[in-house]
Amino acid sequence: MSSYQLDLFSSLGINILLALSVYCPMATGQLSIGNAGFMAIGAYVSAMLTVHVHLPLFPSLIIGGIAAAIIGVLFGFPALRLKGIFLAMATLCFGEIVRNFFMNFLQPLTGGAYGFRGIGDVPISISWIWGWVALSLVFFFFLSRSRLGLALMATHDDETVSELIGINIVFLKVAAFGVGAFIAGVAGGLYAHYYLYIEPEFFNVWESIFIALYVIMGGMLTYWGPVLGASIFTLLPEFLRFLQDWRGAFFGVVIIGLMIARPSGLVTREMLRIDFWIPYRKRRKP
């Protein structure tokens, strides 16, 4: 593989991880557009650990992810009060707070607005990234077949009813936030150690919005949706290079068109059932 393809596939892997990190709270009906904040926490914490403490890569990735998860859980509790667009707004504020925090504080350790240089003691290859992707896909595969997965689905569809039938939605929602934050933190750590340079501007609102777009466009009801969404949105701009300056504008048109064609995302729950693919005649009406 050429280094261009290698870079493309690494960023694809990181984007898939990020998309899964938004999918996780989304599975309980919470839209988060602040996940770049969790990513920033993971990236900075793990980079500080490898650069200043000289920890090996794996433990620093994990610690970065755990730091993001702790903040995610702390954030998840007050966020329980908020719903829909208010929650989205609160997560957006959270992302901006994190970004400004790394911009203005901890300057001697992280370089602040000048960017964090000097990450690079630890080599990282593309297999690290895809290893994490595979790991999280396995996690979501087993989650979706477990009772917990069913409970998540019920919470997404109707909170009041799921609470009535005895599902602990407070635990589920906060845990979903924490797990999502963990994945985002790990993805941030991988990002920092792959590109060897980070600065607070990488984790701005648009990054968060794009991550959420992967999930919504791909389909937010199954874990395959985010994977497909992230793949399309990472690879599509590369295939559109012949449009040159109009690439961004066309990208916007694609989003608008896709929403009109498939309002609930590319992958829906029905598509994962086998009988969806059997020709119409044999399919039984539910």
Add this chain to the structure above:
Amino acid sequence: MLGSTYAMIAIAFTLLLGVLNMFNFAVGEVFMLGAVFGLTFVHMGLPLSVALPLAMICTGIACLVIERFSFKPFRNAPPLVPLVSTIGFSIFFQNVAVNLWGSERSQFPQWMEPINFHIGPVLISSTQLVILGFAVCLMVALDLFIQRTRLGRGMRTVAENLETASILGVDSRLIILMTFFGSGAIAGAGGILFGLSFSIVSPFMGMDPGIKGIASMIVGGMGNVRGAIVGGMFIGIIEVLSVAYIGSSARDFAVYGLVFLALLLRPQGILGVIQPEKERI
């Protein structure tokens, strides 16, 4: 001053959200288009008094286009769908503006001789006063329009319940289009005023005020024009005060932190009323 800009964007959001329960994320970009169109018209030699209404009409039309492609097909879809679709529009507008007008910052030519007044320790130029006055007039006019006129009443009826309003003979389609147009025009006017007072016009100017406009709307209370005005002023004042007393690096930190607190402590907004949850089945 900054507050009135945010207030205008917040109004543009509120008009749609409050009246139609539709969330248009692209308002920040419509705001940018307003400034860019206004600048183009001024460069074509039109006086500002003509360029301003013209640009407002253009942005109004831009909003109608958004309505046609992002909202009309999804009347019964979950609210997330048009939201994403309008994000698509904001990417689209931003890139088109970069391609057509270039990505450099430009500014409005000097349009009146600034005279500076000193009110106590505060320095105010006449330019700022005129802009502030215009913004306040626009907001008062809008508030009166919604509260007093027949069309405004129609808007509030549609906001309450679209189906009932249609049954009672309100032309809901017309009201929706009008509201979109109005929202676009207000956002465009906000863009021009912002461009005039801070003398920055660029394709990327819409993002930050757009997000702060959403924040103002939510802090002030959703779906309530007066709430949007209060929220916009609140955020503008916090921003200016934090720059003055803490330093410019703390600006966004203070703004987003306070918005976050406001959301947690008073989720319905400063002027909001708690809306009963929609009945099920």
